Amino acid sequence: MKINFVKNTLPTDGALVVGILDNRILTPTAQLINKQTSGMINRVMMNSRFEGKRDQFLLLSYPTGLEVQHLLLIGLGKAESFDVLASHTFGGNIVAQLLNVGDKVVTIAVDDVEGVPICEEELAANIAFGAKLRSYRFDKYRTKEKIEEKPSIEKLVICLTNHVIAKRLYTTLDCIAEGVFLTRNLVSEPANIIYPESLANQAKALTELGVVVEVFGKNSMKKFGMGALLGVGHGSERESQLVVMQWIGNRDQTKSPVAFIGKGVTFDSGGISIKPANGMEEMKSDMAGSAVIIGLMKTLALRKAKTSAIGVIGLVENMLSGTAQRPGDVITTMSGQTVEVINTDAEGRLVLADVLWYTQNRFNPQIMIDLATLTGAIVISLGDHYAGLFANDNDLATKLLIAGKHVNELLWQMPLDEFYDDKIKSDIADMKNTGDREGSSITAAMFLKRFVKNTKWAHLDIAGVTWSKSDKAITPKGATAFGVRLLDCLISENYENK
Numbered sequence: 001m002k003i004n005f006v007k008n009t010l011p012t013d014g015a016l017v018v019g020i021l022d023n024r025i026l027t028p029t030a031q032l033i034n035k036q037t038s039g040m041i042n043r044v045m046m047n048s049r050f051e052g053k054r055d056q057f058l059l060l061s062y063p064t065g066l067e068v069q070h071l072l073l074i075g076l077g078k079a080e081s082f083d084v085l086a087s088h089t090f091g092g093n094i095v096a097q098l099l100n101v102g103d104k105v106v107t108i109a110v111d112d113v114e115g116v117p118i119c120e121e122e123l124a125a126n127i128a129f130g131a132k133l134r135s136y137r138f139d140k141y142r143t144k145e146k147i148e149e150k151p152s153i154e155k156l157v158i159c160l161t162n163h164v165i166a167k168r169l170y171t172t173l174d175c176i177a178e179g180v181f182l183t184r185n186l187v188s189e190p191a192n193i194i195y196p197e198s199l200a201n202q203a204k205a206l207t208e209l210g211v212v213v214e215v216f217g218k219n220s221m222k223k224f225g226m227g228a229l230l231g232v233g234h235g236s237e238r239e240s241q242l243v244v245m246q247w248i249g250n251r252d253q254t255k256s257p258v259a260f261i262g263k264g265v266t267f268d269s270g271g272i273s274i275k276p277a278n279g280m281e282e283m284k285s286d287m288a289g290s291a292v293i294i295g296l297m298k299t300l301a302l303r304k305a306k307t308s309a310i311g312v313i314g315l316v317e318n319m320l321s322g323t324a325q326r327p328g329d330v331i332t333t334m335s336g337q338t339v340e341v342i343n344t345d346a347e348g349r350l351v352l353a354d355v356l357w358y359t360q361n362r363f364n365p366q367i368m369i370d371l372a373t374l375t376g377a378i379v380i381s382l383g384d385h386y387a388g389l390f391a392n393d394n395d396l397a398t399k400l401l402i403a404g405k406h407v408n409e410l411l412w413q414m415p416l417d418e419f420y421d422d423k424i425k426s427d428i429a430d431m432k433n434t435g436d437r438e439g440s441s442i443t444a445a446m447f448l449k450r451f452v453k454n455t456k457w458a459h460l461d462i463a464g465v466t467w468s469k470s471d472k473a474i475t476p477k478g479a480t481a482f483g484v485r486l487l488d489c490l491i492s493e494n495y496e497n498k
């Protein structure tokens with residue numbers, strides 16, 4: 001979907017969208033169009049339940065006095081609560097309502113409205129952002145879809161007085177949307193297409209944008225002593241990979257970088273502790289943590305963020321075979337600590353253990369955040385609205401919670417008290433990789449904590465929020481890319497020279 005910002009003009013084709021405030025109050029644009037249609041908007045509202053409440057819609061065909069095919073009235077709710085997030089939702093809803101109506105061009109007129117906390121340029125840019133995010137579709141494998149079954153919208157036109165300023169504001173947002181789209185694509189791809197080496201190649205492609213990318217294979221990782229990560233990949237025909245991405249956008253090299261780490265299990269069969277067949281296909285998305293880091297690095301590079309950020313992802317395929325690791329095996333991690341592998345399906349923490357250690361040794365980052373589809377238990381605890389947040393530093397946790405609210409990628413903080421650590425004591429090694437079912441998202445985080453030195457660290461368990469089973473305002477059903485907008489916001493609010 002193309003997005004254009006133009007100077008105020010009434011469209012001559014397609015669909016026109018008009019926002020109406022709560023209590024059927026007309027914005028200046030709505031007043032203009034009401035006049036143009038000899039009072040039709042007022043008449044139509046009086047004879048319907050449409051009151052301009054948030055998310056109410058009314059679609060009218062061939063409105064007299066206008067040259068468009070459709071006029072869509074959308075409720076804006078109360079002016080004072082129409083903020084940045086509301087404009088995202090508004091943009092997303094427009095696309096959802098008009099996607100399959102048949103119009104190729106959709107026009108929205110935006111103006112300054114009394115009481116609305118943001119100006120018309122911000123409104124315009126953020127409506128466009130929400131619309132773009134909602135327009136995402138992964139349809140490359142649908143070869144038999146007819147044209148009339150595909151979404152009809154090709155272009156979104158946003159009219160306002162200061163279209164040049166709106167366009168400039170949107171440029172940054174579009175960099176974020178592009179990162180989100182990359183992540184969604186990678187997570188949507190099946191595991192026969194995205195496996196450790198092909199995912200590493202996708203990261204490597206960021207070189208074009210100025211990201212420095214290194215890829216390490218099995219032999220290098222053996223030298224690093226990454227027995228935990230390599231143990232997980234041992235049963236697979238696909239070679240495990242470690243990818244280090246660096247975006248150096250900060251001239252001040254005295255400051256240590258911020259580091260982001262991703263779990264990249266390109267398929268999680270469970271290994272010898274095999275998962276049930278039902279729903280196993282969903283485990284193609286067990287690399288979402290690493291896909292978010294790749295998308296984030298793309299966004300940072302596109303918008304030339306004034307920060308130095310490191311992305312490190314551990315890519316493995318967890319399979320069963322004669323060479324797969326067994327329950328009961330003891331492996332030695334890069335840190336030197338040993339682990340008794342009780343359950344080969346608790347593999348994410350093994351991968352992260354080595355990646356966390358490597359990242360601290362090599363970069364000594366000022367903060368370190370890992371993202372992982374780590375536990376089924378977090379899905380049971382928080383469902384698909386909040387990701388679990390675990391942190392050893394309150395200041396970092398607060399920054400993350402705030403950023404989450406600002407972009408509506410919500411986090412809920414979970415405990416990390418030492419008494420949970422008892423559950424992963426082993427009789428034969430330094431620790432075991434699972435406790436029991438109770439509080440198992442927390443024991444997983446406690447396991448990771450054993451591989452964190454003095455670094456300020458946070459762990460986001462994104463197992464519940466990575467894949468959406470239904471359409472949401474700015475996220476169509478499927479891969480959400482939860483985390484890209486959150487981390488981009490965290491950086492721009494806290495770790496960027498402005």
Ligand code: BES
Pocket residue numbers: 268286343345346347348373374375376377379434435440463464
């Ligand atoms: N990748 C899974 C976690 C997961 C579950 C992600 C559901 C997305 C949706 C992880 O590797 C796993 O298998 N965790 C096990 C750990 C258990 C064996 C201790 C779990 O949570 O059941």
Ligand code: MN
Pocket residue numbers: 268270344345346347348
């Ligand atoms: Mn698993």
Ligand code: ZN
Pocket residue numbers: 265268286345347348373374
């Ligand atoms: Zn997993």
